[in-house]
Amino acid sequence: MKRNSTFSNRNALKLALIAIACFALAGFAWKGGVTIEPVDGSVVNEQTIETAPNPAAAMAAFNEAAKVFFSARCANCHPASDVPTQGDNFTPHAQGVTRGKEGKGVYGMKCNTCHQDQNLEGDHMPPGVPNWHMPPADQKMVFQGLTAGQLCRQLKNPKMNGGRKTPKEAIHHLEEDPLVTWAWTPGDGRSVPPISYEEFMKQMNAWVANGAACPE
Amino acid sequence: MTRLSVNRKAYEVEADPNTPLLWVIRDDCGLTGTKFGCGVAQCGSCTVHLDGEARRSCVTPLKAAVGKEVTTIEGLSPDSTHALQKAWIEVDVPQCGYCQSGQIMSAVILLKENKKPTDADIDAAMSGIVCRCGTYNRIRDAIKKAAMNGGAK
Numbered sequence: 001m002k003r004n005s006t007f008s009n010r011n012a013l014k015l016a017l018i019a020i021a022c023f024a025l026a027g028f029a030w031k032g033g034v035t036i037e038p039v040d041g042s043v044v045n046e047q048t049i050e051t052a053p054n055p056a057a058a059m060a061a062f063n064e065a066a067k068v069f070f071s072a073r074c075a076n077c078h079p080a081s082d083v084p085t086q087g088d089n090f091t092p093h094a095q096g097v098t099r100g101k102e103g104k105g106v107y108g109m110k111c112n113t114c115h116q117d118q119n120l121e122g123d124h125m126p127p128g129v130p131n132w133h134m135p136p137a138d139q140k141m142v143f144q145g146l147t148a149g150q151l152c153r154q155l156k157n158p159k160m161n162g163g164r165k166t167p168k169e170a171i172h173h174l175e176e177d178p179l180v181t182w183a184w185t186p187g188d189g190r191s192v193p194p195i196s197y198e199e200f201m202k203q204m205n206a207w208v209a210n211g212a213a214c215p216e
Numbered sequence: 217m218t219r220l221s222v223n224r225k226a227y228e229v230e231a232d233p234n235t236p237l238l239w240v241i242r243d244d245c246g247l248t249g250t251k252f253g254c255g256v257a258q259c260g261s262c263t264v265h266l267d268g269e270a271r272r273s274c275v276t277p278l279k280a281a282v283g284k285e286v287t288t289i290e291g292l293s294p295d296s297t298h299a300l301q302k303a304w305i306e307v308d309v310p311q312c313g314y315c316q317s318g319q320i321m322s323a324v325i326l327l328k329e330n331k332k333p334t335d336a337d338i339d340a341a342m343s344g345i346v347c348r349c350g351t352y353n354r355i356r357d358a359i360k361k362a363a364m365n366g367g368a369k
Contacts, residue, residue, distance in 0.1 A: 094258060096343030107329055107341035108270030108322035114257035120275055126257050 055213035061206035063215055066148040068200045071193040073183035077134045078143035084134055088191055090144065103134040119187030127190065129182040152214035171204060218278055222247065223291030233279035237271070238262045240278050241288055249289040249317045253346070260345035263318040264288050270325045289317035292324065300324060303362035311349035319345050323359050332363055 068074060072088045079085055082099040083092050100106040105113065116128035135141040139160055143151060154160050155170070164170055174180050184197045193200065220227045222245050229244040236255075241247050241264065250273060253261030257272040264273045265287035266280070292298040296305075300320050310316045319342065326333055326341035333341070338356050347355070 094344075095260075096340070098340055107337075108263065108325035109341060109344050110269065113263075113270045113344075114272050114275060116275065116277065116280065122256075124256050124258075126275055 054210040058207050058210035058213040059215045061203040061210065062152050062213075063148050064195065065200055065203040065207060066151060066215075067195055068183070068193040069143050069151055070148075071183070072191065073186050073193055075143040078141055080140075080142045080145050082137070085144070099134050099137055099140075101137050103136040119185070121188065123189040125188065127182070127187045129178045132179070147215070149215040156212065156214065168208075171201070171208060174201060174204060218282060220245075220278070220281060220286065221284070222286040223288060224285070229278070231278055234277045236274050237264070237276040237278055237281050237286070238273035240281075241273060241286070247288050247290050251314055251317060253315065253318075258346070259315070259318075260322060261315045261318040263321045263345065265321060265324070268325075268328070270322055287321075289321060292320070298324075299362040299366040300327070300358070303358040303365065307354050307358040307361060309351055309354040309358050311351055315345060315347045319347065319355055323355070323362070326359065327363055333359065 069078075072090065076085045076087075076090065079090075084097055084099070085091055086093050095109065097109055097111075098106055100110070105111045111132045111134070114126040115132035116126065117130045118128050120126060120128060139162055141154065141160065141162075146154070158165070161170075164173060181197060184192050186192060195203075217228050217230060218233065220229055220240065222241060227245050229240055231240050231244060238250060238252060241250050242252075250264055251261040252274060253259035255274050257275040260272065262272055262274040263270050265271065265285075266276070267284045268287075271280075292301060296302075298320075300323050304310070304316065304320060309319075322342055322345050326338065330337050330341075335356065338359055342352075342355065342359075
């Protein structure tokens with residue numbers, strides 16, 4: 001391997017390093033209600049999710065958005081166990097990588113030991129984005145193995161969602177975290193979620209706007 | 217020209233900012249203790265420290281090391297008397313030796329963060345450093361011996 005080849009064209013080992021998708025959606029927060037804008041300048045009403053404007057529309061939107069949460073780029077770093085997975089078939093991460101207390105790996109096996117601030121050119125190279133990580137051990141934000149309803153309820157549980165308090169905060173999190181948008185630019189050799197980021201956000205916004213009801 | 221600090225020594229190197237740090241260390245700094253294994257961050261032979269954290273130098277771009285302190289196996293101690301180096305010699309860990317600088321550099325991080333690692337701790341810390349000779353049992357013994365003799369100091 002010559003130095004000037006930088007990171008591409010590496011055929012030395014075809015070990016299966018496919019992206020882990022540390023998809024830091026570990027932060028949705030809800031406090032159980034949505035704020036409804038006043039129509040006549042009077043006091044703003046607090047309406048609970050259970051009496052949301054359109055639960056059917058909210059559930060439909062979440063079901064569509066859930067395709068993203070459950071896709072490999074996102075769910076690989078949201079396992080039920082403490083071992084992230086990789087590839088489109090959710091293979092346990094090579095090298096025995098584990099979550100660690102903060103979701104950033106352990107000892108010399110931390111995420112940023114290998115994952116850089118950007119994707120590296122070439123197949124089987126570690127994907128990258130600043131602050132690559134999994135959800136922390138005390139709020140694992142599991143995606144793998146859940147139904148859409150289970151996922152939805154988890155996202156709304158303040159004890160499991162990183163403490164974000166409003167639907168607006170959650171949407172902001174989806175908009176501003178580079179780990180989220182990374183899923184649509186995952187680097188060489190990796191698939192992307194089944195719907196676009198724009199469509200994903202459209203559905204998440206619709207879910208919130210319609211009261212954030214959860215599918216069964 | 218990129219300014220770089222390796223083992224507390226300043227270097228100025230002519231290299232593309234995206235050049236893997238490994239090649240800068242080996243070719244420009246002349247420190248060949250750090251080995252090229254796979255080139256895709258899979259095997260761990262190229263492990264060095266960047267500001268005290270383990271990094272696979274084969275996938276770490278030079279630009280990521282600017283302004284930080286790079287430590288290689290040569291920088292662990294001036295005379296190979298780091299507790300881990302001594303334990304490695306005492307236990308006679310290496311067979312072919314190719315991966316061993318990566319093994320030791322990873323073990324340093326383990327002992328820095330955990331003064332008395334269990335077998336499970338050692339597995340968690342070292343499972344990413346591949347040894348084609350299978351010296352894992354001796355690596356485990358040497359880490360425990362080093363921990364008893366001062367650990368990461």
